[in-house]
Amino acid sequence: MKARDPELRNELDAALQARSELGSEYEPALVESFLEKVEQRLDSTLDRRVRRHLAEQRVSVVRDPHPPHPLGNFGERYGFGIISLVLAVPLSAIGASTAHTAGLIVAWLGIVAVNAVHAAQPRFSRRPARTDSDWEE
Numbered sequence: 001m002k003a004r005d006p007e008l009r010n011e012l013d014a015a016l017q018a019r020s021e022l023g024s025e026y027e028p029a030l031v032e033s034f035l036e037k038v039e040q041r042l043d044s045t046l047d048r049r050v051r052r053h054l055a056e057q058r059v060s061v062v063r064d065p066h067p068p069h070p071l072g073n074f075g076e077r078y079g080f081g082i083i084s085l086v087l088a089v090p091l092s093a094i095g096a097s098t099a100h101t102a103g104l105i106v107a108w109l110g111i112v113a114v115n116a117v118h119a120a121q122p123r124f125s126r127r128p129a130r131t132d133s134d135w136e137e
Helices: 006-022 024-063 074-120
Strands: none
Touching: 006 024
């Protein structure tokens, strides 16, 4: 067995040696003691990781006070484009039936203008995704 934590490995060896010296009647107490040490180690590791994660979040908020939209820009950008194209059909029909070619041109100029204004709005920059896992040190 290859242990990642030599200190825990030493604790386990000590518990096993104590069991062989004291006998099986002390086994529940030895196991309980070892599990408490493992739990303390897990708690301290988890606390350290949570503190690190919170510190990273604070730093990122200070650096970029306007976080990116949680869903990203894909849905907003392409959804708006699809809706404008769907609405372009009845707007074109209304413009063409009311004012013929001039109405059609005005309708499409309005559609293009709305899409241009939407595209010109500043977008939140996306931060690069973390490459390492939150569970690895």
